Amino acid sequence: MKAAVVPALNGQWEVKEVPTPEPGANQVLLKIHASGLCYTDVHITKGEIPTEFPRILGHEPVGEIVAIGEGVTSRQVGDRVGVPWVQASCGRCEWCLRGKRMFCAQQIGTGVQTQGSHAEYMLAYADTTMLLPDNVSYEQAAPIFCAGYTVWSGLRFADPKPHERIAILGVGGLGYLGVQYSKAAGFETIAITHSKDKEKLVRDLGADEVVADGEGLKAIGGADVILATGNSYKAASAALGGLRPDGRMVLMGVSDEPLQVTSEAIMNRTRIIGSTQNGSEYLYEALDYVAKGKVKVIAETYSLNDISRAYERVLKGEARFRAVIAM
Ligand SMILES: [Zn+2]
Ligand SMILES: [Zn+2]
Incomplete structure (x- = not known):
């Protein structure tokens, strides 16, 4: 062969x-x-x-x-x-x-x-x-x-509740699926990306809002769950400020950068969750959502x-x- x-x-x-x-x-x-x-x-x-x-x-x-x-x-x-x-x-x-x-x-x-x-x-x-x-x-x-299984596993593991808001950090090989899965599951979905050129596509995939970073996320009311799908923990650290109280960040991309957490996390009862394929x-x-279109x-x-x-x-x-x- x-x-x-x-x-x-x-x-x-x-x-x-x-x-x-x-x-x-x-x-x-x-x-x-x-x-x-x-x-x-x-x-x-x-x-x-x-x-x-x-x-x-x-x-x-x-x-x-x-x-x-x-x-x-x-x-x-x-x-x-x-x-x-x-x-x-x-x-x-x-x-x-x-x-x-x-x-x-x-x-x-x-x-x-x-x-x-x-x-x-x-x-x-x-x-x-x-x-x-x-x-x-x-x-x-x-x-x-791999990509679909990982991102859907991470979303499920964050255990989102009805009415919670989901943000997807990074719109790459995992993130563009994350936006679709979150929307398919019925959640208000926010994409966090610096790429202005991806904004239209991300909205077409189902994002209700598109913001550039954690500050932008905070300005529109924040998210209860952030799926950190990219390979930059610098970006993930910067996005933490956009989490609402009792918020969860799910790390699913491998990075050689350290994650930086401030003590704001204490007051907000922030949870950081690592996740692979659960x-x-x-x-x-994950496959069934594809089968259903x-x-x-x-x-x-x-x-x-x-x-x-x-x-x-x-x-x-x-x-x-x-x-x-x-x-
Ligand atoms: Zn893989
Ligand atoms: Zn064993």
Whole structure:
């Protein structure tokens, strides 16, 4: 099969022939139809998230099951599925026993401890695959498996109540979905972005208000929840002032900057919440909004041969809003 292989730390991605894998016990083989690029692919290539090279990256995989391994009973050849980041875990530690596999130190991450989806075929543990709704195309589904899942998980984890206001900080690969999810769930939705050129698009996606920063947010009455979707904690720190009393900020983008909190947080009972992907019920819901036409993926598509160009676009933050390899 053809695959995009990262040969070494900081290596140049190269598309080459590698052996097609065969499913082991409890595994399925997917013929990949679409594979989204995530900024995390950059973090892994640069060694900021450790892996062993050579490595095929890609953790927004969707495709069709073409072979099943021993012991697989709930999936069959022909099923359309996608695979999230956490594919398997030890099953024995405290966090696995509590049903919180995202905290398992032995977890197997797609494209990190396994070969990922920037390839014609990929193995996956059958139990973690999610069936795709019939009317959702592969290109629409792929970015939901990381970007959509992450942002909807974060919104759910903030536990917003009726009448609360949600602000989305950053309108990139996660943020443009955050605006749509918040609106689809019925919340008054505010986008925080410095990009004047994104204002019309963000309003078309469902934002009721668009402000430049925390001060702008405060001036229009503030928000109860801020989803910090970008990679800048400087921007997140600046946005904290726009939280209303009992407000929550959800951090979901990785940053090397520290978050700065002032003692205003005490008087306001501000909560800072870290969040990744909080369980498959949120993945189910994230896909269901796409199936209902309430959330739409906006992506640039590339062929597998052209993946280096897609990676460059992601690296420079130029992809609008996601780069997806379509097979
Ligand atoms: Zn990702
Ligand atoms: Zn475990």
